[in-house]
Amino acid sequence: MKESHYPRPWHNLWLEWDWDHWIRWQVDLARTLGIDCIRVIGSVSVVAEGALTVEQYLSRWGQLLDYLASNRMWAYPCLSDLRHWGAATQRQAVGLYRAQGPWLAPYENVLGVEVSNEAQHALGEGERPAGVLSRLADLTGALRDTTDRPLSHSVSLGSQQDWSQPWAREVARLSDFLDLHVYYTPTPTDARPLLEASWADVPIIVGEFGIGIDEPTSARSARYLAVRDLVLTHPRFVGAMAWDIASQRFGLFDTSGEPRLDITRVLTTFPRHRDP
Known part of the structure; x- marks a missing residue:
């Protein structure tokens, strides 16, 4: 939202x-x-x-x-x-x-709780990785003590190389599932390093993906198609959520409620469930 x-x-x-x-x-x-x-x-x-x-x-x-x-x-x-x-x-x-x-x-x-949104970006504000991870561990512990819901920390991906970033491994230690925010147009094989990593053997959700209206219509449709195909590549992917519903730049709808058909038509083709 x-x-x-x-x-x-x-x-x-x-x-x-x-x-x-x-x-x-x-x-x-x-x-x-x-x-x-x-x-x-x-x-x-x-x-x-x-x-x-x-x-x-x-x-x-x-x-x-x-x-x-x-x-x-x-x-x-x-x-x-x-x-x-x-x-x-x-x-x-x-x-x-x-x-x-x-x-x-x-x-x-x-269905689960995202403890922190893209905490890797807090590193740009003067904090060292160990300090941010310590803060995340405290927040995770507060929830582990009080709820049995699955927990995760989201990680932003802006390129193919980001699937191998050390930060994903660090927050995976605190998570029951991985939450990835995909802000580039992936290929189905991009996720292979993560899917083959022993430390990442948990469910994966694409908690955010999107593309702005400043990009060509063809690129916007291609981004949505690519994320759909990515989710279909492996049963560990359990779903994807578009960013966002209504806004001036990224929304599935503009701020008057008109659908942006170049992406909404693709979104409606996403799978509604995962076959066992």
């Missing part, structure tokens, strides 16, 4: 929470394409900075998860992005994760 306004996208999404005209509206758009799973990124800062109480924040999550359940849709919550913590401390973040873990228990439509 598309974020709210910059420069604090996730903070503002949860603070504004325009349910009727933005949140539910996007879910309903997704349903017209047969999409059965929604991923949303949460915000640590909106609670840590006092804009919302924990109870208000979880109530908004609950409104979304209940609506998805009522429409027989899955939810894949991403709890935060380290780049958007604002003034939040590690201790505050761990506390919020500990509150969310048991709160998820009644929601049978939550």
Whole structure:
């Protein structure tokens, strides 16, 4: 689901929470394409900075998860992005994760939890890899103590070479499945290094993929076709989620709700289930 306004996208999404005209509206758009799973990124800062109480924040999550359940849709919550913590401390973040873990228990439509969104990009802000991984381990531990849902940390891939990046191996140690964000046009063989790695013998989801409207129509359709074919190459791939539903640049729909047919027509050909 598309974020709210910059420069604090996730903070503002949860603070504004325009349910009727933005949140539910996007879910309903997704349903017209047969999409059965929604991923949303949460915000640590909106609670840590006092804009919302924990109870208000979880109530908004609950409104979304209940609506998805009522429409027989899955939810894949991403709890935060380290780049958007604002003034939040590690201790505050761990506390919020500990509150969310048991709160998820009644929601049978939550297929897993993304602990962090593309934390590798936090390395560009002065942190050493060991420090970021230590923070991720603390967040993962807070959820392991409070929920039995499968956990993952997403990794962004921008080229064929990224399938062999060390960061994927590091976060795999903390994960029950791999979440890959594919932002280039892959070939079916690109995933081979990962599929053949002994440390990566877990399910794989393409948690994000997409392409902007600044690219030619042919390239946009080709990206979607390539990701579809990638998911079909191996039974360890369990699904793919397009980024995003409605937005000016990447959306399956524009901000008025008009579908972008060059990509939506391909998306509707994606498999709906994996044969055993």
